[in-house]
Amino acid sequence: MPKLTIVTDAWHPQVNGVVRSIETTNRELKAMGVEVSMITPEPFRSIPMPTYPEIRLSLATPGRIGRMIEAQRPDYVHIATEGPLGLMARHWCIRNKRPFSTTYHTRFPEYVAARLPVPLAWLYAFVRWFHNRGGACMVATESLRRELAARGINNLCLWSRGIDTAHFRPREKSEKPFGLPRPIFMTVGRVAVEKNLPAFLDLDLPGSKVVVGDGPAREELQARYPDVLFTGVKHGEDLARAYAEADVFVFPSKTDTFGNTILEALASGVPVAAYPVTGPVDIIPAGSNAGALDHDLQIACIAALQASPASARRLAETYSWEAATQQFFDNVVEAKEQRRKRGLRQRFGARPAEIDAHGRPATE
Template sequence: MPSTPLPSPSLPGPPPTRLTIVTDAWHPQVNGVVRSIETTNRELKKMGVEVSMITPEPFRSAPMPTYPEIRLSLVTPARIGRMIEAQQPDYVHIATEGPLGLMARRWCLRNKRAFSTTYHTRFPEYVAARLPLPLSWLYAYVRWFHNRGGACMVATESLRRELTAHGIKNLSLWSRGIDTTLFRLRDKAEKPFGLARPIFMTVGRVAVEKNLPAFLDLDLPGSKVVVGDGPARAELQARYPDVHFTGMLHGEALAEAYTQADVFVFPSKTDTFGNTILEALASGVPVAAYPVTGPIDIIPAGSNAGALDQDLQVACIAALQASPDSARRLAETYSWQAATEQFFDNVVEAKEQRRKRGLRGRFGTRPADLTG
């Protein structure tokens, strides 16, 4: 009798792509950086990428001066290096310029490991608002930090132009997306929060860099609402007793709050994008803002999804006439899947740039300095 053939052993597939992300911004912080990284991680998993995180959670920390809600990790390059090595990543991405990012950068340079970075926040302006340091010194630090990576990701074209003028190189675009299922058109209450309409609302961290008095000082019809929390809340709540402060909201409660606004006001001049702008637009709420990086990139002229003006009061009144349907349609053009593919392409390109630098060094061209 012919023998029965043994089943062929199943061949293992290719190993998964591994990415380590190092970030100083993580829970319990609630901000655009944390939300962007979280959502990107979920999309990367769908793409088959294994993501390992190095966050402040396992480290001792100290409160940040003037902003104790943010804690600074106490860590050494050696410990960060051991964590990266244990994760065996194909790629390393450094999301922030804080202690963890700084130590990861140092370890990568010493060990000739490629890495990418992100310019999530206006670090120089953010620090200068709290400490008496010249912006020129702070931009020198930003150049030193980011120019050694293979790619520094920025959210908008206008920010790329601005940072290029400051001498930052290897800039790549990484846009953002929006959950259009959570943030959607909903029924509006006659008197939301017990307040008279129109409702002018802002959402975000209640802190000095958000420029909230520029909104709260305006003489507007109806009512003003601030959603969020932060170190400036107590002082602003006492200073503006007629403004309704909701505190921090999450999930469905946040999405419902957005929908009750008639105009979303974005007074910040220092954000690099403005995730809350997309959340408002997806909720069918027109946006009023200054014509600065972020708003000018998201809200094109003639879109009827909001109004931009150097006079924020003019923008607020004009936004009352904008179209909720136009706002929603604009938000629907922002996909987290497309943004995450863009992010990962940049990560891969950063490693390729590191390889090209090494080849240039072998053939006699001065290689990139790797001493860190």
């Protein structure tokens, strides 16, 4: 049975797409026969992240992380985040010549620049430094792969996402959900600056607006938009029922790398309105009638009212967690192979095509 260690700074009690993706992938990996061990913030002392105290920064050392990895005796190591645990794991892997793969889950440079006066060029230099030493850097969409390749990030490969279509599904709609008049325009996710929520909340739309989720910007936005219903965080069946009550799901973010909430809405039979940016353009193809994309979000919202709930559901059904997890594990295996070939190139000076299946220069 292959053994995999995943190192992540994003974990419970955080509620976000990164945590959900890792959690679901773990479940599918175990069903595939992969033994998964986790290194998460749970056993570490931590401090609140400046400007976002809900996220805790673990206080760890490379030595402690290394001992934890060694104790798990993995065949493969995957580093999911660029936070303190990810940095320590990266340091240990490089020092000990251990192959590893990484994931570019979030637009780290844009998220930091939205909170701190740090130039984007510096932040992307850090991203290149972090990810280029791994054997594979996984991204969720083809458009993001092209974008990051143009910024000098190497070894990029695709890892898509899936959706639980039994949990998120169309349901009978209430006449006045949440006690509000229809149509219901809803968004779900972290209530934070990078989600660009005012672009949605400022729109002049018929019916009602609902925000499901919590975060550092909620208090300010709730005071600023008294006519908008902020429900707070919902989980499980409550979340699934909330999605199914919406008439249009609005995704105002321009910085997400995928948009798991888009799939959750589509699976619930709710058309999506969004900007034509990375994530939405990759999930919602032109002519699908599952939603509407426009640089004017108001136009997209009104057009999405005419989209087909059945088409939204059919599109979601094409996303399988089983297929996405197989893609993930194939990338993990390939990352180790790439590290082996890199070592052989350094030893023999051979290019990848000149290295045979036995790890020797093919020209010998």
